Amino acid sequence: MGARGPRRFSLRRRLLVRMATGFVVIIALAAAALWTYARNAANGTYDLLLNGAALAILERSSVLPGGTTVDIPYSALELLGLAPDDRVFYRIFLDTGVTLTGEPDLPMVGDLVPSTQPRYVDAQWSGEEVRFIFLGRRLPGGGNARWIIAQVGHTRLARDTLERSLTSNGMAMLVFLSLVGLAFVGLGINRALAPLNAIEQDLSKREPTDLTPLAAMPPREVEALISAINGFIQRLALNQEHTQTFIADVAHQTRTALGALQGTLDSASRQNDPEALANRLARAQDQANRTVRLTNQLLAHAMVIHRGENTPLQAMDLVGLARAVLEDTLRHSLSSDLEYGLETASLPKGTAWIAGDPVSLREALRNLLDNAAKHGPQENRVDITLYRDETSDPPVTGLLVEDAGPGIPPDRREAALERFRSLGSEERFRSLGSEERFRSLGSEERFRSLGSEERFRPLGPEGGGRGSGLGLAIVKAVASAHRATLTLGESRLGGLAVDIRFPEATAPEGPGQGPEDLGKGKAKS
Amino acid sequence: MEDNDELAEAVVERLTAEGHAIDREENGEVANDLLRHKRFDLVLLDINLPGRNGYDILRSLRARRDTTPVLVLTARSEIDDRVIGLDAGADDYLVKPFDFRELSARCRVLARRRSGAASNTVRFGPFTFDRAAKRATVDGRDLELRAREVQLLEVFLGNLGRVLTKEDLADKIYTFEEAPSLNAIEQAIARLRRKTRGSPLVVKTARGLGYIADIVEGEGTGDRVRDGDGETDGDGRDGG
Numbered sequence: 001m002g003a004r005g006p007r008r009f010s011l012r013r014r015l016l017v018r019m020a021t022g023f024v025v026i027i028a029l030a031a032a033a034l035w036t037y038a039r040n041a042a043n044g045t046y047d048l049l050l051n052g053a054a055l056a057i058l059e060r061s062s063v064l065p066g067g068t069t070v071d072i073p074y075s076a077l078e079l080l081g082l083a084p085d086d087r088v089f090y091r092i093f094l095d096t097g098v099t100l101t102g103e104p105d106l107p108m109v110g111d112l113v114p115s116t117q118p119r120y121v122d123a124q125w126s127g128e129e130v131r132f133i134f135l136g137r138r139l140p141g142g143g144n145a146r147w148i149i150a151q152v153g154h155t156r157l158a159r160d161t162l163e164r165s166l167t168s169n170g171m172a173m174l175v176f177l178s179l180v181g182l183a184f185v186g187l188g189i190n191r192a193l194a195p196l197n198a199i200e201q202d203l204s205k206r207e208p209t210d211l212t213p214l215a216a217m218p219p220r221e222v223e224a225l226i227s228a229i230n231g232f233i234q235r236l237a238l239n240q241e242h243t244q245t246f247i248a249d250v251a252h253q254t255r256t257a258l259g260a261l262q263g264t265l266d267s268a269s270r271q272n273d274p275e276a277l278a279n280r281l282a283r284a285q286d287q288a289n290r291t292v293r294l295t296n297q298l299l300a301h302a303m304v305i306h307r308g309e310n311t312p313l314q315a316m317d318l319v320g321l322a323r324a325v326l327e328d329t330l331r332h333s334l335s336s337d338l339e340y341g342l343e344t345a346s347l348p349k350g351t352a353w354i355a356g357d358p359v360s361l362r363e364a365l366r367n368l369l370d371n372a373a374k375h376g377p378q379e380n381r382v383d384i385t386l387y388r389d390e391t392s393d394p395p396v397t398g399l400l401v402e403d404a405g406p407g408i409p410p411d412r413r414e415a416a417l418e419r420f421r422s423l424g425s426e427e428r429f430r431s432l433g434s435e436e437r438f439r440s441l442g443s444e445e446r447f448r449s450l451g452s453e454e455r456f457r458p459l460g461p462e463g464g465g466r467g468s469g470l471g472l473a474i475v476k477a478v479a480s481a482h483r484a485t486l487t488l489g490e491s492r493l494g495g496l497a498v499d500i501r502f503p504e505a506t507a508p509e510g511p512g513q514g515p516e517d518l519g520k521g522k523a524k525s
Numbered sequence: 526m527e528d529n530d531e532l533a534e535a536v537v538e539r540l541t542a543e544g545h546a547i548d549r550e551e552n553g554e555v556a557n558d559l560l561r562h563k564r565f566d567l568v569l570l571d572i573n574l575p576g577r578n579g580y581d582i583l584r585s586l587r588a589r590r591d592t593t594p595v596l597v598l599t600a601r602s603e604i605d606d607r608v609i610g611l612d613a614g615a616d617d618y619l620v621k622p623f624d625f626r627e628l629s630a631r632c633r634v635l636a637r638r639r640s641g642a643a644s645n646t647v648r649f650g651p652f653t654f655d656r657a658a659k660r661a662t663v664d665g666r667d668l669e670l671r672a673r674e675v676q677l678l679e680v681f682l683g684n685l686g687r688v689l690t691k692e693d694l695a696d697k698i699y700t701f702e703e704a705p706s707l708n709a710i711e712q713a714i715a716r717l718r719r720k721t722r723g724s725p726l727v728v729k730t731a732r733g734l735g736y737i738a739d740i741v742e743g744e745g746t747g748d749r750v751r752d753g754d755g756e757t758d759g760d761g762r763d764g765g
Contacts (some may be wrong), residue, residue, distance in 0.1 A: 285624075289624055292622045292624075296620070301616070312536060323734060325689040326734055327734065328727065330688060330731055330737050331617075331686055331688075331732070331737065331739070333725070334727050334729055334737065334739045334741050335741040339731075339732075340729075340731040340732070340734070341731060341732030341733050341734070342731065342734045343732070343733050344731065344733060344735035383732075
């Protein structure tokens with residue numbers, strides 16, 4: 001688990017910060033709501049007092065023949081005395097504006113309509129916030145009805161105290177809950193990350209060679225992660241296994257081949273007879289050529305496997321590729337009696353687009369042609385057919401290489417695709433005994449064929465001799481890297497038929513996009 | 526041009542033994558200068574040279590319109606390189622490690638191609654072709670080529686080692702007024718082939734691909750490599 005650089009984010013911090021921000025917003029909204037609620041509650045409580053006092057005053061007012069009289073009852077003032085620290089102001093006036101008693105210049109409301117419904121107004125008075133009530137009473141007076149209005153004011157001390165206490169109690173509770181919530185989140189994160197820590201422990205304590213899957217029983221949420229890691233470990237293990245097998249194979253094969261070469265040279269150096277010496281030297285040269293070919297094949301095999309794992313496939317035309325490889329082969333086989341042919345008649349538009357890796361495919365095709373040349377008779381014929389099979393589902397593009405050589409019997413075909421299992425490999429392994437060191441690469445068949453005739457047969461570009469047992473393994477590796485199916489069968493010419501069927505790929509739009517437009521002009525046949 | 530001493534010495538020894546004069550240069554920069562001032566019959570060029578990359582040398586050689594045959598030696602086995610080499614103007618390539626018999630065979634082929642291109646009379650072993658008289662002989666015997674066959678022969682000699690499609694050939698030997706007949710070309714090639722049988726000039730057909738002509742090793746040079754398929758030449762000599 002990588003080092004925690006300064007730029008790396010912490011899951012815990014990020015979650016906590018987000019949660020805290022959320023809580024702050026909630027608290028702010030709740031505070032606003034709480035404050036409004038507290039104010040309304042405080043007002044409601046003390047407005048009842050004001051209302052009571054006003055009612056008591058109005059009740060005691062009466063219309064006498066000499067005018068209207070008001071008597072401020074003691075109960076009214078007592079009622080207001082329930083808020084002990086608050087000052088009280090009052091004025092009783094008629095709707096004509098005449099003040100009957102109290103302070104005449106208390107703040108007025110401009111649009112006052114006399115009503116038996118109380119009206120509350122906040123106003124500044126004598127340097128303080130004062131809440132006033134206006135409450136009217138209709139005085140009986142025949143057609144000349146009158147309103148008498150009581151205005152009673154109260155400072156806000158008691159109200160503010162109640163409001164503050166309601167608000168702060170509520171806020172304290174909210175903050176407490178938020179803190180508890182955040183603490184739970186923190187704990188939850190720790191708990192949730194615990195399996196990851198376990199994985200970290202597991203991985204960091206491992207030996208580099210330990211490629212067993214993680215043992216952790218993952219919770220559902222990280223199950224995908226664990227199985228991805230396990231999948232990765234598995235691929236790594238497989239890869240390592242391949243590499244180890246490959247290195248072991250390479251070591252074995254090259255040592256054996258070089259050993260054989262050494263043996264032949266040693267034997268040559270002890271020959272006195274010039275003819276025997278020449279014979280041994282020729283054999284050594286042959287062995288050197290086989291070693292070269294083997295090395296090339298081993299490297300090619302490693303290369304195609306590596307590319308199969310690492311190189312993305314690109315849209316390419318098999319026709320161009322086949323033509324380029326064939327031309328190259330042709331150029332160097334003029335003196336042989338090999339006949340080559342390319343058949344593309346069944347292709348729509350004469351192109352065979354697939355998703356492929358040109359380098360690997362070239363190697364595969366080259367190996368097939370080499371195989372045909374090496375295993376077949378002198379007058380061999382090799383046909384490459386590119387075709388499209390619409391009848392299969394989905395349609396496939398195929399590459400068929402047929403020769404007129406001896407072919408491979410059906411029961412040996414599967415084994416022929418294995419690395420170092422060319423025909424006669426059993427014999428070869430038996431022959432690895434010390435007494436037969438310099439036959440090491442050959443099968444019984446091959447060794448027999450190393451008679452004078454075979455030894456002097458023309459050499460291809462990469463040296464003579466029979467297959468290293470890698471050619472078809474290379475083809476197989478390339479086919480599987482392309483998710484293509486590889487089938488060995490009997491060719492129409494009586495020899496081996498190698499059929500590679502590629503999954504369909506769409507041709508790119510427009511001309512000239514093929515990486516393999518190397519063909520020099522169109523060929524028809 | 527090769528920077529590995531042992532390989533270079535072995536190559537020099539082999540080719541000197543065959544009677545060639547060899548200049549060996551191991552630095553790409555120096556080699557490039559050398560090619561500027563001196564003419565060679567054949568250049569063996571390693572791609573990985575210190576000082577200057579082999580492809581650069583090849584490109585600048587061709588940019589000077591120098592047609593000296595170049596055989597590229599490369600240790601890189603990915604075939605992309607081969608194609609690049611041929612595109613850059615190489616005449617052939619060999620992947621290291623190579624068989625020395627193969628090397629000298631290829632060298633001879635390249636040198637012969639060049640000797641054919643230079644003069645008015647093309648001579649490959651028993652085969653001669655007089656460009657002016659349009660007359661081809663094998664061992665002095667006139668092949669009695671018809672006009673079409675002569676045209677084809679000229680095209681092939683100008684494109685040794687290259688694959689030509691039937692259409693390529695038709696383009697080269699028919700004028701605008703003539704209606705090209707692929708069939709006629711096939712027949713002409715078949716006749717040309719029959720007539721040149723036994724000479725080092727080989728015309729090979731690849732079905733679906735086209736034709737390729739080149740000079741193959743003929744005479745017994747004491748080289749076992751080619752003894753295996755020496756029958757062709759033997760027959761030819763018998764016939765001549």
